[in-house]
Amino acid sequence: MSDSPAARLQQLFEGHRLTPTQRRIAHSMVRRAAEAPFLSSVELAEVAGVSQPSVTRFAVALGFDGYPALRRHLREIAPPGSTAAQPPAEDIPNEYQQAVLAEIENLRGLVEVLADPAPVERAGRLLAASRPLPVLGLRAAAAQARGFAYFAAKVHPDVRVLDEGGTLLADRIDTARRAGASTLLCFALPRHPKEVVEALEYARGAGLTVVTVADSPFAPVAGQSDLLLPAAVGTGLSFDTVCGPMLLGRVLLEAMCDGLPDAQARLEEFDARASARGLFAE
Numbered sequence: 001m002s003d004s005p006a007a008r009l010q011q012l013f014e015g016h017r018l019t020p021t022q023r024r025i026a027h028s029m030v031r032r033a034a035e036a037p038f039l040s041s042v043e044l045a046e047v048a049g050v051s052q053p054s055v056t057r058f059a060v061a062l063g064f065d066g067y068p069a070l071r072r073h074l075r076e077i078a079p080p081g082s083t084a085a086q087p088p089a090e091d092i093p094n095e096y097q098q099a100v101l102a103e104i105e106n107l108r109g110l111v112e113v114l115a116d117p118a119p120v121e122r123a124g125r126l127l128a129a130s131r132p133l134p135v136l137g138l139r140a141a142a143a144q145a146r147g148f149a150y151f152a153a154k155v156h157p158d159v160r161v162l163d164e165g166g167t168l169l170a171d172r173i174d175t176a177r178r179a180g181a182s183t184l185l186c187f188a189l190p191r192h193p194k195e196v197v198e199a200l201e202y203a204r205g206a207g208l209t210v211v212t213v214a215d216s217p218f219a220p221v222a223g224q225s226d227l228l229l230p231a232a233v234g235t236g237l238s239f240d241t242v243c244g245p246m247l248l249g250r251v252l253l254e255a256m257c258d259g260l261p262d263a264q265a266r267l268e269e270f271d272a273r274a275s276a277r278g279l280f281a282e
Contacts (some may be wrong), residue, residue: 004112005033008077010217012062022058023218024048030216031109031232037074041067099236106232106244113230114251123211123227124255130183132158134176134208137187138165138196144187144213144242148249152256154270155263165195170202177206187249188214188221189233190240200224213245213252 013026028048029036039047041055044067048055059070114120127133133156137145142163149161158179162172173184184203188196200210201224212225215233222228229252231244257263274280 005036005078006030006109006112009033009036009074013218016062018058018061018218020220021050021054022061023216023220025050025055025058026218027216027232031106037071037078039071095236099234099241102236103234103241103243106234107247110231110244110248119227119229120251120255121258123229123252124257125259126183126209126211126227127152127185127252127256128156128259131180132160132176133183133185134160134162134173134181134203135185135187136162136196136199136203138163138193138199139189140191140240140242141187141189141196141245144189144245144249145185147246148185148187148253151250151253155257155260155266162199165193165199169195169199173199173203173206173208177203177208181208183209183211185252186210186212186221186225187245188212188219189242189245190215190219192220197221197224213248215240215245 009026009030013030018026025044025048028044032039032047036044041052045052045055056067059065059067062070064070064073133152135145135149135152137143145161145163149159153159160172160176162169176184184200186196186200197220200212200221204210204224204226209226210224211227211229212219212221213229213231214221214225215231217228217230219228219230229248231248233244234241260266
């Protein structure tokens with residue numbers, strides 16, 4: 001695992017049963033890992049959108065006497081020369097630029113996650129071997145599931161999008177399993193529908209391996225995922241921005257193609273058909 005500030009924080013949180021509020025605090029600290037050792041409990045509460053007592057209870061849940069002890073520990077394990085890095089206000093003229101800069105930081109975090117390519121490579125092999133390949137994404141994550149499936153269908157022989165909830169969702173999981181599916185890919189984004197958590201539990205009970213792209217290692221779907229790949233979302237605008245999960249989905253596609261020996265031939269076949277049909281304007 002990378003020895004980055006974010007990785008150190010994730011190691012600190014692993015193995016603890018955290019409440020949804022505490023997972024939110026943990027996620028906020030990972031997103032602002034360089035600043036976390038220098039934030040007061042009030043500042044961290046504001047960043048996470050929780051109460052100050054919730055921050056204190058969070059520190060106790062991690063085994064510390066209180067938040068000051070947690071912050072002292074974070075400073076002790078921080079890399080030498082670390083400081084609270086807040087860009088000057090004049091360098092960020094408006095909220096739109098702040099949102100873009102936050103996404104850039106999220107992508108830098110994704111670079112750190114991908115420093116160890118083994119989890120993504122393993123996920124790619126699992127997706128390539130599953131025939132069919134069900135891809136689940138509800139509500140905010142539906143667009144990510146559809147986008148992945150659109151491109152995956154060009155190289156994978158049988159991709160099935162599960163983007164509608166309700167009583168038929170379990171039926172569709174059963175149908176995919178009976179048809180030979182071995183793995184289910186899930187995109188899970190805030191706010192996390194309970195139905196997604198329940199669907200993943202059902203899928204695992206049916207014998208499927210669950211690979212999940214989520215906004216945090218502490219997302220509610222973590223306990224129902226066999227392999228979770230995190231990519232943070234931006235929260236600076238009225239609606240979350242999801243450049244990280246989208247890019248991670250494309251990385252997964254690349255890893256899946258590496259596990260499909262006929263992927264290039266399928267792409268070339270598609271290009272030939274598209275050209276013959278005059279499908280694209282260029």
